[in-house]
Amino acid sequence: MSYFRAESLSLHFGGLKAVDAVSFAVEKGEILSIIGPNGAGKSSIFNLISRIYRPTSGRIFFEDQDITEQPPHDIARLGIARTFQNIELFENATVLSNLLVGRHRHSTTQLWQELLFLPGVRADEKVHRRRVEQVIEFLDLEPYRDKLISGLPYGVRKVIELARALCSEPKLILLDEPSSGLNVEETDDMSFWIRDLKSELGVTVLMVEHDMSLVNRVSDRVIALNYGRVLAMGSPAEVQEHPDVVAAYLGA
């Protein structure tokens, strides 16, 4: 049984088939990249998994559990975290509170306890804070702890989004174009971090990416999509040499 599995997943907007009967599986501990030209349906697959969209048909399984009908906030509770292509951070909050929101799925305190800030809440907060600090250290975010997001440059925000996803201690992380808008050095850093995610934290990674050099460096397997359909699946080299993939990118 696979760790994560999508079975003939479809998303139709009227007559447009954004995702058309896509099936794939992710093994525990691997880095799987989804590539494809613009509009191929890559981000739509992510939005289906995190339940921003409801699939027209098909099922999604995670750890042998059918999660197709789960409400969106339960997806995170199951241990699937994600980042967004266009950065969805909490703009008017500090980096620290952004990362602490990432800990939300681990919070157990009740409202009345929080109103009184009972010792249990305080102890919980310290645990959250310690976990957040570990992520801050992992991603070198020490200079930004108390800064507001709205004043930070794009590259840093991108890392903070990854950090927020990591704070939830996910089992599976969905990275939507982790290198978009980053310069060469930042992309290098990102590729190291993605590999460390796998080797040090044991997180399974599902990633959408355009930058082929990054895909080649980090991926174990690659899926190529076009017009919502799977063109090819396999190792990075295999997929890039696949005639359909070449045709999709360069024209027949």
Next chain:
Amino acid sequence: MRFLFKTDYEDDIRLFPHSGYYVSYGLLLAVLLIAPYVLSSYLMSQLVFVCIYATVGVALLILTGFTGQASLGHAAFLAIGAYTAAYLQKYGVPFPVYFLAAGLLTGLIGALVGFPALRLQGIYLVIATISFAFIVEEILARWESVTNGNEGMRIKAVSLFGVAVSRDGPTFYFLCLAVLVLTIVGTLNLLRSPTGRAFVAIRDSETAARSMGVNVALYKVKSFAISAAITGFAGVLFAHKLSFISPEMFTLQLSIEFIIVILIGGTFSLHGAVLGAIFIVMIDPFLTYLKDDMPGIIAGIAATFGAGTQAAANVQSKVAAFASLNGLKGAIYGIIIVLFVLFEPLGLYGRWLKIKLFFQLFPLYKRATFKRQKIYVKSERNR
């Protein structure tokens, strides 16, 4: 300028980041405790209203400032709290019981209002809360067996441990102050725990909040309920302070006054609620003063610049007629809101922070420090 060296996670959690806060808040508390024995009875009465308005301001900040859900229906929540108190008092229920009951009932109704609000955003939510306020106002006027209709209800003085507490005495003021302080402390506690962070997350990006495991619907309803409950508590004190309540006290204008409290005070910090409350309570006597004295002053100026007695009297009566126009107060409130939104979007507390930073950094202060920066534009936002 003071630099904080954090050596413990506790440093990020504590309410007062350094010892200076203990001094300044200690002094403030001392002043507030001495106040009833120093100030005139008129100013004391105003101070009680400041406490009540600030409590409502904090409630509105939780909903609007931190959860990002606008409401023009808080006068209705205040009314529900006030009427619950008046009704229960009639049947001999003791103060602590009906105080709590009023808060709980208002919180429950707030949660019910929160449910339809789940599907509404921005201006539509404002419209929905306004209609809720009108419905409540209408019910208060028509449900005569309970609310006594437009004739209103009397409410007797608070009785604490068998002793009647005069609404003008220091004990009532301390009661209002205690409610305000407890509200502020509770809210601060909430803001430094998961619920408060979930509120802020919902305000800034619902999609991201959802993908981090925040049950957006549940927390919106929670925010409505908490905000309404606090307003209900304030409503009980409001009723006791006025000793008489009727439906026309809880109109849209009152809801707008509460919005002014947080807009003028500043929507990003609880300080804003208190500063805004001081502003709104103090502007009323100021406007009355202008209304009474302005015509005479302007006529005097006209006379000094050579206008005849007849002309000066003419000016005086014209200005007086203008000053007593209906709806002038509403217009002035409107102008104040517009000016603040345009020129001081961070409110009075934002201005205070700017002044403080100016002196801390003197002579290096840059005006751009507080300018909002939009580094990039969001495209295709998921809702």
